[in-house]
Amino acid sequence: MAKRRKPAAPPAAVAPEGSQRIERAIREQQRLLAAAAAALDAAGMEDVHHGRVAARRLRSMLKTFGPLFEPRRARLYRVDLRSFARSLAGVREADVRRELLLALLGDAEGIDIGERRQLEVLLEDLCIEARESMRRHLREPGWMALRRALERHAASDGLFLGRDADLGRVMRLAKRSWRCPVRLLEGHPATAAELHELRLALKHIRYALEPLADVAPRPTARLVRRLRAAQDRIGEHRDALLAGHWVRLNERRLGRALTARLAAVLAKNERRLRRQAAGSGRKLLPALEDWRKATRKLRKASKPARA
Numbered sequence: 001m002a003k004r005r006k007p008a009a010p011p012a013a014v015a016p017e018g019s020q021r022i023e024r025a026i027r028e029q030q031r032l033l034a035a036a037a038a039a040l041d042a043a044g045m046e047d048v049h050h051g052r053v054a055a056r057r058l059r060s061m062l063k064t065f066g067p068l069f070e071p072r073r074a075r076l077y078r079v080d081l082r083s084f085a086r087s088l089a090g091v092r093e094a095d096v097r098r099e100l101l102l103a104l105l106g107d108a109e110g111i112d113i114g115e116r117r118q119l120e121v122l123l124e125d126l127c128i129e130a131r132e133s134m135r136r137h138l139r140e141p142g143w144m145a146l147r148r149a150l151e152r153h154a155a156s157d158g159l160f161l162g163r164d165a166d167l168g169r170v171m172r173l174a175k176r177s178w179r180c181p182v183r184l185l186e187g188h189p190a191t192a193a194e195l196h197e198l199r200l201a202l203k204h205i206r207y208a209l210e211p212l213a214d215v216a217p218r219p220t221a222r223l224v225r226r227l228r229a230a231q232d233r234i235g236e237h238r239d240a241l242l243a244g245h246w247v248r249l250n251e252r253r254l255g256r257a258l259t260a261r262l263a264a265v266l267a268k269n270e271r272r273l274r275r276q277a278a279g280s281g282r283k284l285l286p287a288l289e290d291w292r293k294a295t296r297k298l299r300k301a302s303k304p305a306r307a
C-alpha cells in the first residue's frame with residue numbers, strides 16, 4: 001500500500017512593501033554598524049564618522065517607525081546604540097576640532113609660523129590621545145558586552161512586529177516625524193539651543209525619508225537636499241561654538257595672544273554660520289508642503305477608517 005504523502009506547506013506570505021522597505025533599511029544599517037565596529041581599532045576619521053552615523057540612523061528609524069517594532073526590544077536597542085555612538089564621540093570631536101581650526105588659520109590675522117605650528121601639534125596630540133583612549137575602551141569588559149548586545153539585536157528576529165505594514169502606513173509614520181521640526185521652524189529658531197534642537201529633529205526626518213527616496217522622487221529629492229543643507233549649516237555652527245569654547249578653556253596652553261586671535265575669527269565665523277543656518281531652515285517648509293501634496297494619495301491609501 002502506497003504511503004500517503006504529507007500535504008505541502010502553504011507558501012510563506014510575502015510581507016507588504018512598507019514592512020519590506022523598513023526591514024531592508026534596518027538590515028543595511030546593521031551591516032554598516034557591524035563593519036565599523038570591527039574596524040575601530042585601526043579606524044580613521046571617516047571610519048569613526050560612519051560608525052556613528054549608522055548608529056544614529058538605526059536609532060532614528062527605531063523611533064520614527066516605532067509601531068512596527070516590539071517596544072521593549074526597540075527601547076533596549078536604542079539605548080545600546082546611543083552607548084555605541086557616545087563611545088566614539090571623543091575621537092570624532094577631536095577630529096572635527098582639528099579640521100575646523102586648521103582651516104580657519106588662514107583667516108586669522110597676526111598668527112606667525114611658530115604659533116601655527118604650536119596649534120597644529122597640540123591638535124594632533126589631542127587626536128592621538130582621543131584614539132588611544134578609545135582603544136583602551138575597546139578592550140574593556142563593558143565594550144565587549146555592548147558589542148555582544150548589538151550583535152544579539154541584529155541577529156534577533158523578534159524586533160519586527162507582524163511585518164504587515166503597507167507603504168501607506170510607513171508614509172504616514174514618516175509624515176508624523178515632522179511634527180516637532182515644523183513647530184520649531186514656525187518659531188523661527190535663531191539661538192544656538194534652538195538651532196541645535198532643530199538639527200536633531202531634521203536628522204530624524206532625513207533618515208525617515210531614506211527608505212522612501214523613490215516615492216515621489218522629485219519632491220523627495222528636493223526635500224532631502226534642503227534637509228541636508230540645513231543640517232550641515234547648523235552642524236557647522238555648532239562645531240564653531242564648541243571650538244570657541246575649547247580655545248577659551250585652553251588659553252594657558254595656547255597663550256593669551258593666540259587665544260584672542262583664534263577667538264575673534266571663530267566668533268566672526270559663528271555669526272556668519274548662524275545667519276546661514278537660520279536661512280537654510282526657512283527653505284524647508286515649502287519643500288515639505290510639496291512633498292506632502294505629492295504623497296497625500298499614497299498616505300491615505302489603505303488608511304483604517306475611524307470608528
